[in-house]
Amino acid sequence: MSELIENLEEYALSADAKPKAMFSQVGVVGCGSTGQRITLMIATKGIEVVFLEVSKSKIKEAREELEELLNRRIEHWGMTDSEKRSTLSRIKGTVTYADFKNCDLVIESILSKQREFAVEIRKDIFKRIEDNVSPDAIIATNSTNSIITELSAHLEHPNRCISLHFSTTAPEASVVEVVRAFHTDRSICDKVQVFTSLIGKKSIPVAESAGLITVRLFVGLISQACDVWMEGVSTIEEIDLAMKNGLGSPLGPFEFADKAGIDRLERWMENLFNEFGEQQFKAPPIIKRLVRAGHSGRKSGMGFYQYDEKERKIGVNPNIRNRADKNK
Numbered sequence: 001m002s003e004l005i006e007n008l009e010e011y012a013l014s015a016d017a018k019p020k021a022m023f024s025q026v027g028v029v030g031c032g033s034t035g036q037r038i039t040l041m042i043a044t045k046g047i048e049v050v051f052l053e054v055s056k057s058k059i060k061e062a063r064e065e066l067e068e069l070l071n072r073r074i075e076h077w078g079m080t081d082s083e084k085r086s087t088l089s090r091i092k093g094t095v096t097y098a099d100f101k102n103c104d105l106v107i108e109s110i111l112s113k114q115r116e117f118a119v120e121i122r123k124d125i126f127k128r129i130e131d132n133v134s135p136d137a138i139i140a141t142n143s144t145n146s147i148i149t150e151l152s153a154h155l156e157h158p159n160r161c162i163s164l165h166f167s168t169t170a171p172e173a174s175v176v177e178v179v180r181a182f183h184t185d186r187s188i189c190d191k192v193q194v195f196t197s198l199i200g201k202k203s204i205p206v207a208e209s210a211g212l213i214t215v216r217l218f219v220g221l222i223s224q225a226c227d228v229w230m231e232g233v234s235t236i237e238e239i240d241l242a243m244k245n246g247l248g249s250p251l252g253p254f255e256f257a258d259k260a261g262i263d264r265l266e267r268w269m270e271n272l273f274n275e276f277g278e279q280q281f282k283a284p285p286i287i288k289r290l291v292r293a294g295h296s297g298r299k300s301g302m303g304f305y306q307y308d309e310k311e312r313k314i315g316v317n318p319n320i321r322n323r324a325d326k327n328k
Contacts, residue, residue: 023047023195027106027133029125031062031093033261033299035109037168038142040069043090044083045199050092050099059093066091072310097132105195106133107164109142118143122151130155138188140164144215145271147208148181158183162192165212166201169260177212178203210275211268218256219268219281225253226284236304236316255313258303262287263296286320293319 026042028035031051043049053059070087073079079087092099100106106129108122122141129139139161141151152161163179176196180189189205196203206212211219225239234242240252249256257265265287272281290296290303297303298311306314 022191023104023198025050025103026195027052027100027103027129029106029108029129030110031058031066032109032111033065034111034142034168036062036066036069038107038109038166039091040066040087041166042199043087044079046090047198048090048092050094050103052094052097052099055095059095063088063091063093097128100129100132100137101134103133103137105138105140105192107140107142119146119150122146123154126151126155126161130157136160138162138191140192142166144177144212145210145268145275147210148179149183149208152181152183159185160188162188163208164192164196165206165214167214169218169256174200174202175204176201177206177214179206179208179212181208211272215268216272218260219265219272221253222257222265222287223269223280223282223284225257226286229254230284230286236320254304257287258297258305258307261297261299262290262303266291290317295319 025048028039028042028049028051031039031053035051039049039051051059051062053062067084067088070079070084074081074084108125108129110118110121110125122143126139126141129137133139135157137160139152139155141148141163142165143163144165148161148163149158152158155161158181161181162184163177163181165177165179167173167175178189178192178196193203204213210216225243228234228239229236233239236254240254243249243252251259266283269281269283269287273279273283275281293302294300295302295317298307301307301309301311302317302319304317304320306317308314
């Protein structure tokens with residue numbers, strides 16, 4: 001019997017020879033809040049994800065936060081416990097770029113605070129990725145502020161680089177903004193379209209421009225909402241209510257700002273202001289005040305609103321006085 005098995009194994013495919021499906025494994029550089037949501041967006045669709053962090057302690061922290069995000073889905077009947085375990089089994093953390101060797105796509109998703117500094121860091125990340133992936137692997141950034149042509153121009157094969165912006169502010173959003181760089185091959189765009197379909201998203205072609213579509217328009221909405229509130233036209237709650245009930249928005253502008261992160265929003269605003277020089281993009285005083293106070297939104301428990309430990313809204317931040325209240 002053992003001899004029969006040995007003979008059969010001679011004709012079996014080796015592990016290396018087995019056919020490999022496209023996008024069976026994806027890499028993510030940086031597993032902070034944005035990287036975590038991208039990781040789950042992909043892993044929940046049955047694709048293996050390898051995320052890179054700077055230390056083992058950061059990997060442990062990221063895995064705990066990923067598990068907490070999945071627990072919240074279970075609480076809201078969006079996932080079963082077995083689906084959670086299955087998703088986590090497809091996620092691996094690493095501290096070395098060499099573990100991206102089997103990835104078909106690697107997405108850079110680091111936290112950036114200053115554009116000039118972040119561009120150089122991202123260029124270095126792109127080079128490290130290129131040195132460790134196969135010639136066919138796609139290299140991407142999730143950044144809306146960095147221009148993909150600038151990030152990839154120094155690489156040996158810039159033709160395989162692209163920008164993929166996932167909306168992590170609204171994970172249920174069904175679109176991904178796709179930016180083709182100056183050097184990007186048309187075939188890479190076609191492959192990315194396959195990938196976005198695999199994770200249940202539609203790709204939206206976008207020309208290279210700071211903020212792309214969603215961030216640029218989102219920043220303008222928040223800025224105008226702050227102006228309306230500062231002028232005493234209405235309260236924070238009523239402005240949000242008007243947008244939700246009047247225009248059918250799932251969240252009001254201040255609720256959206258808290259969900260995205262006030263500190264993140266300030267960075268977007270300052271980057272767009274530096275890029276275009278238009279006053280509409282400059283961070284309003286209330287945004288700066290909240291950031292200085294450490295009130296960055298849901299994740300800190302305090303933003304325009306205050307939240308409990310499960311990020312449920314309690315009421316308006318008591319440190320913010322509604323100017324419209326004085327007119328009542």
